[in-house]
Amino acid sequence: MQPIILAQDLGKTYRSGKLEVPALRKVSFEVDPGEFVAIVGPSGSGKSTLFYILGGLTQATSGSVLIGGTDFARLTDAERTKMRRAKIGFVFQRFNLLPTLSAMGNIEIAHDIANLGAEEKKPIDQPLLEHLTEMLGIKGRLEHRPNELSGGEQQRVAIARALISRPAIVLADEPTGNLDTKNSDAVLHMLRTSSRELNQTVLMITHNPEAAQIADRILHMRDGEITHIENGKG
Numbered sequence: 001m002q003p004i005i006l007a008q009d010l011g012k013t014y015r016s017g018k019l020e021v022p023a024l025r026k027v028s029f030e031v032d033p034g035e036f037v038a039i040v041g042p043s044g045s046g047k048s049t050l051f052y053i054l055g056g057l058t059q060a061t062s063g064s065v066l067i068g069g070t071d072f073a074r075l076t077d078a079e080r081t082k083m084r085r086a087k088i089g090f091v092f093q094r095f096n097l098l099p100t101l102s103a104m105g106n107i108e109i110a111h112d113i114a115n116l117g118a119e120e121k122k123p124i125d126q127p128l129l130e131h132l133t134e135m136l137g138i139k140g141r142l143e144h145r146p147n148e149l150s151g152g153e154q155q156r157v158a159i160a161r162a163l164i165s166r167p168a169i170v171l172a173d174e175p176t177g178n179l180d181t182k183n184s185d186a187v188l189h190m191l192r193t194s195s196r197e198l199n200q201t202v203l204m205i206t207h208n209p210e211a212a213q214i215a216d217r218i219l220h221m222r223d224g225e226i227t228h229i230e231n232g233k234g
């Protein structure tokens with residue numbers, strides 16, 4: 001099977017003036033399609049930096065990463081933006097829904113953005129929408145605006161928004177960071193299910209070692225390096 005992510009010797013050094021901060025050093029790993037991978041490590045270990053690179057939001061200083069066979073670093077800025085929109089779904093700790101749009105409006109606009117620049121705009125995959133809203137338990141909430149939804153519901157809308165265009169990978173940065181235990185368990189379960197049932201590749205940063213155990217594999221980072229890779233219980 002061809003890996004969906006192939007990272008080789010990734011390095012990133014931030015430079016501000018004369019100061020150099022090495023954030024990633026020779027990070028190499030592979031992720032198979034449909035895998036659920038958790039990334040854990042102390043603050044400052046390079047987790048977010050790795051996500052920015054995988055998401056095409058910043059460039060590595062050295063090494064390479066292929067997402068579905070494409071090297072972001074070899075693209076022009078415009079091509080990279082197009083790739084990011086089409087191939088990457090983001091889920092953040094702060095749900096980042098647009099407050100003036102309903103839940104459905106948020107899902108639709110994400111789909112439209114993912115299609116920007118595509119030669120042929122694809123309509124929303126209705127069976128997938130049905131499946132996702134059913135699985136996420138938000139079917140009856142689609143006309144509500146974010147401020148009329150609980151935190152857990154907002155995060156479930158954010159997951160639907162990330163998954164609707166079938167991105168190559170979903171990058172979830174502390175997706176349960178703002179949720180209580182019950183909602184946090186539900187969100188983890190849904191990410192797990194989307195990997196298992198929809199063959200969706202998911203990478204999740206978490207500070208919670210128990211949450212990480214739900215993944216297939218856990219990448220442990222420290223000082224910009226992967227120190228070891230553990231099998232999860234997922």
Ligand SMILES: Nc1ncnc2c1ncn2[C@@H]1O[C@H](COP(=O)(O)OP(=O)(O)OP(=O)(O)O)[C@@H](O)[C@H]1O
Binds near residue numbers: 046
């Ligand atoms: N824009 C930047 N300019 C300079 N240094 C940066 C920048 N962003 C991150 N760093 C540094 O790079 C290192 C890795 O940071 P990063 O945010 O990737 O860690 P992290 O593991 O995600 O941390 P946290 O868990 O606190 O979010 C840290 O030393 C950080 O201070």
